[in-house]
Amino acid sequence: MTAESLAQDQANVLWLTDDSLQKNRSPYSLYTMPWRFMAGDSLQWAAPSFNDQDWPLTRTSYSIGNTPAGWQGIGWFRLHFDVDTSMVGKLLSFRISHMGASEIYLDGKRIGGFGKVGYSSTEQTYFPDYEPIAFSLEQPGKHVLAVRTSEFHSYLIRRIRYRQGFTIWIAPYEQMNRYIKNMVRSDGLSLVPGVGSGILALLHLFLFLFYPAKKSNLYFSVCLSFFSAAALLVFLEGQTTNLSHHQTIFYLIRSVNFAFNISSVAFVYSVCYGRQSWPIAIFYGIGITLFGLIVQLPFWPFNDVLWLGFLGLSTLEVLRVVSIGMIRKQPGVWLIGVGMLATAFVYFMSAWNVLGLLPNNPSGQGLFMSMGFLLMPFTSSLYLAQDFARTSINLEVQLKQVQTLSAQTLIQEAEKLRLVAIQKEELEQTVQERTSQIQQQADKLRKVNETKTRFFTNLAHEFRTPLTLIVGPVEQILARSQEPSTKQQASLLQTNVRRLLRLVNQLLDLSKLEAGKTSLVTSKGDLIGLVKGMLLSFDSLAVQKQITLQLHTDLEQLIMELDRDKLEKVFSNLFSNALKFTPAGGTVSVSISTEQNGSKPWVQVAIQDTGKGIPAEKTPYVFDQFYQVDASHTREHEGFGIGLALTKELVELHGGRISITSTENQGTLVTVRLPVYQQKLDTAQSEITTAFEEQARITPSEDLESLPAEEITKISELSETPDVPALPLTGELLIIEDNSEVRRFICSSLEHQYRIWEAEGGEEGISLARQHIPDLVITDLMMPRMDGYQVCRELKQDQRTSHIPVLMLTAKADLDSRIEGLQTGADSYLAKPFHQRELLAQIANLITTRQQLRDRYRRENVWQTNESELPSQEQIFLDKVKAFIEARLSDEHFGVDQLSEEMAMSRTQLHRKLKALIDYSPGDLIRLIRLQHALTLLTHNVASVSEVAYQVGFANPASFSASFSRHYGFSPHEAKKKADSPAS
Known part of the structure; x- marks a missing residue:
């Protein structure tokens, strides 16, 4: 190599020192360095000994159209650099940015890579902007950095990033991390x-x-x-x-x-x-x-x-x-x-x-x-805020003008009132003269009214007996007859007989109200809770009729003196009438608010529906007995009967007022106003018969004639028995109800007596039942995905939950639905809308019955099964438990864990199951069976006391003797002596 080429080669070598890197506040970029490039692909080019002197020099970051010569999509870049001793052993890092895939080699050793280098069909592109590669140099001198890279992507993608090729930065590891954190923080900004x-x-x-x-x-x-x-x-x-x-x-x-x-x-x-x-x-x-x-x-x-x-x-x-x-x-x-x-x-x-x-x-x-x-959003929002403020000022000016006009109007009204007062004085004299005449006529009418009341009362009592006697045979005909025509006629007869019974009871109550023989039995109560409860009880009926129920109030609670039973009649009748005259797809809205009438606070309950409405000229008469609006829709629903007349009497008995406004084809608004703080009225038992009260609790309305006959529960006999509060029972209940408001209502009624588990659907309810083994399950019938029948069937077929009583709630109270529910194993069937006291009584009865069954199991021999009858599922379960225990009786290590595993149940599930059935825990039951079997062996003189102890699973005869004596009151030796004596 000539001196000139050697000098040129040394000029193309990058010198890296600790000072040069530390002086850079940001990572040192290598894209401007003398890189050598060769198109093509060979792993030999990564070796530091490879001679790349004939490779052309280039940069690694280049713009579109300025790719290195011979670029074919895959190529190698090599960079020679020299380091001094200050760089040896220090932790450094590379950061690379590219639009394709790469593999990075340092001195022939692969130290990292991103994506998969390949051709257009095999390349996997990756953008590694924030992923540094850590490395260290173990010796000073010359080193070679080689990058194998590929780029096969569209012109459009290159335009997204506005560049091409790749760029590498180098810096101390901590400095690189700080820089990347700043970049991430910048992205976050x-x-x-x-x-x-x-x-x-x-x-x-x-x-x-x-x-x-x-x-x-x-x-x-x-x-x-x-x-x-x-x-x-x-x-x-x-x-x-x-x-x-x-x-x-x-x-x-x-x-x-x-x-x-x-x-x-x-x-x-x-x-x-x-x-x-x-x-x-x-x-x-x-x-x-x-x-x-x-x-x-x-x-x-x-x-x-x-x-x-x-x-x-x-x-x-x-x-x-x-x-x-x-x-x-x-x-x-x-x-x-x-x-x-x-x-x-x-x-x-x-x-x-x-x-x-x-x-x-x-x-x-x-x-x-x-x-x-942020400047554009902020300045524009500031402008709109100023504009909104100007608009508000203009509205205030207009409001003041309206107030001025109102004051002028009030002056005019005062003048009119003065003139009216003069006319009033003139009329008062005329009224006094005619009052005496009216008083005489009133006395005569009172006598006639008393005669009419006695007549209606006697007539109602005379009608009740034969009508009640007709109901029984009709139900027997319906149950026994198989002929469709006969069943149809009997069903029609049953519907109308019960309708007459209901009407007779209403006549009896109304006549007593008019005669003044009914008094209020008031106590402090929450009117908001009462209205919510009554409205929630109609939820299933509204869903059936595809009507939306709404409640609007800002009050959470309103305590006042009220007669709960009579107000339940009032709102039950009004809600049922609203649902009855509202078509499918309509809305029934209930709003509750307070108002001040003078110095006395009042509460207002408004019921608004979107039904057919009533003509304006007919609304004054809807509270008359048996009045029927002359309209096809109302006639189809058989008028208003006497339900609204009785409602009006009950509202006025509370010192309140009821009014109705209606618009044809738009809807009806009924408003009930009641004084909030009434003086405590007579607490004596009301003379009105409880037959109508029981009927109002069971059926949604006195006038709900559109429901099937099967949904009308039998009217109970006359009774003067006052309300009896539910017993203070304790236990765990599982509520399965998809309607959250109905579920909360039920929970609020029960949470002071029971521990409550809640589930929104059947699947969640079954899971909670298996997990917690409650004392009672209350489930709704109509639920999505899994209805009440399926829930009951799953619980009764599972040995872990088969003993749990199930109470089913639904608006489908017809005979077929009740029978289907009972056939799935339901223990009780309660029709909506239900009364809170009736629900508490049902729960108390079911839990008490289960307690009595548990007591019977404890008193009797739970392991004896009548062979002439098929054993119940609970007896099968107990027999299975006994078989597992007896099979491992001599195993001293056999305990609750092994029994739970044999029964495929958790310890908690097995414990709650056995406690619910026989009031024994698993451990107590294992010990009881061991001792019973030991007593049998001792009384039959089968073995010695020690041998019996080992045979029944006791590791220590002394422990066996102590347990035996505590349980039976005499020692094992005494039992054996009795067996050895001639008398035995």
Whole structure:
């Protein structure tokens, strides 16, 4: 080698020292170094001894069209560098950035790589911007860095990254990590404009919803939504390493940017013109056309020019419209122009870093760009806030004008009242003269009314007995007859007989109300809870009829003096009437509010439906007995009967008022007003019969004639028994109900007595039942995916849960549905709407019955099965437990864990199952069977005491004797002596 070539070779060697690296505040870039390149592929080129002097020199980061000579998509780059002793043993790191795949070799040893180097069909592209490669040099002197790389991707993808080739940086490991953290922090700062714009977009959307007349808030919200989406997509692009994902995000960014430009123009139109002008259509057309060109011609070199041109055109249009607003002296509109100019300036700065004005570190650049991109959202939002404030001031001025006019109107009304007072004095004299005449007529009417009341009472009692006697034979005919015609006639007879019974009871109660023989039995109660409970009980019926139930109130609780049973009648009748006259797809809305009537607080309950409505001239008569509106829809539902008449009497008995307003084909509004703090009324038991009260608890309404006859429960006999509170039982209950409000209502009624587990569906309920083994399961029938029948069947067929009683709740209370539920193993069937006391009584009965069964198992020999009968599933389970224990009786290590494993149950499940069945824990049961078997062996004199102890699984005879004596009250030796004696 000549001296000239040697000097040239030394000039092409990179010298790395500790000082040179430490002086660089950022990682030292190697792309400008004298790299040697050779197209093609050979792993021998990684060896440090390979002679690459004939390879041409090049740079590793190059622009589009300036690829190294002979580039074929795969090639090798080699860099010679020399280090001094200061670099030996120090932990260094490389950071590489490229758009293809690479393998990096240091002195012939592969130290890293990204993606998979290959040809167009085998290459796997990877973007490793933030993934450093750590290494160390073990000796000073010359070293060779070789990079094997490939790039087979489209021109479009290269345009996304605006470069080609690869770049390598080198720095001490800690310095490189700090630099990468700064870059990540810079990327994180790019989220600030996206998140900030999104928050402002939501704010202005709410402002538009609050005041829809200002549509500029809506347009600005849409504009900021696109701006936020673009910022977030740019952040996402920087975090993506997959090539196809890059291309997808690139198209999304372009499309969102086009949408932002168009929406920004639409926003300034709404601000300056108050409407959308015709030029916006031109922008829509230009934007769609340009975006279509970019999609259809992705390799066209003028795509960036078109995009930047459209950006500039949109910005100029915004500034033009803002200038017009400034000429018109529109207050504050210049803020929008300043924001748009700042956004455009920051965009161009971030794209090209014009004149190197951006800070020279990633965090500083990220902060500059984030704050710059927030200027447009902030200034425009500031303008809209000022505009909103001006609008509010104008509205206040108008309000004051209205108040002035109202004061004038009040003066006029006062004059009218004075004239009316004069006329009132003249009329009072006339009224006094006629009062005496009316009093005489009232006395006569009172006597007639008393006669009528006695007649209705006697007639109602006479009707009840024969009607009740008819119900029984009709039900027997329905149960026994197989002829369809006979069953149809009997069913029709049953429906009408029960309807007559219900009507007779209503007549009896109404007559007693009118006669003044009914008094309130009041106590402190929560009216909100009462109304919610009654409304929730109609949920299943509403779902059946496809009607939406709604409750609106700001009150969580309202304690007042009330007669709960009578108010339940009132709201049950009103809710059922609303559902009855509302078609499918309609809505029944209930609202509760308080009001001040003078010095006395009142509560108002309004029931609004979207039914057919009532003609205005007919509404004054709907509270009359047996009044029927002359309309086909009402006639189809058999008028209003006496239900509303009884409702009105009960409301007035509480000192309240009821009113009704209705519009044909729009709906009906019934309003009930009650005084909140009533004086405590007579607490004596009401004289009204409890038959109607029981009926009101069981059926949704006194007038709900549209329900099937099977859903009407038998009317109980007359009873004067006062309400009896539920027993204070304790235990664990599992509530399976898909309706969250109904579930919360049931839980709130039971949580003071029981521990509650909740499940939203059948699958979750079965899982909780197997896990916790509750004392009782309450399940709804109609549930998605798995209904109550399937839940009951699964629980009863599983040996872990077969003993648990199941209470089924549903609005499907017809005979076939009840029979199907009982056939699946349900222990009780409660129809909706149900009364809280009835639910508590059902639960108490089921748990008490289970307790009695458990006591019987303890008293009797649980292992004896009547061979003439098929054993129950619980007896089968107990026999299986006994068989497992007896099979391992002599095994002293056999315990609860082994028994649980044999029964395929957890310790907790087995414990709760046995405690529920026989009130024994698994350990106590194993010990009991051991001792019983030991007693049998001793009384039959089979073996000695020690031998018996070992045979029944006791490791120590002394321990056996102690356990035996504690259980039976005498020692094993005494038992054996009895067996040895002649008498035995």
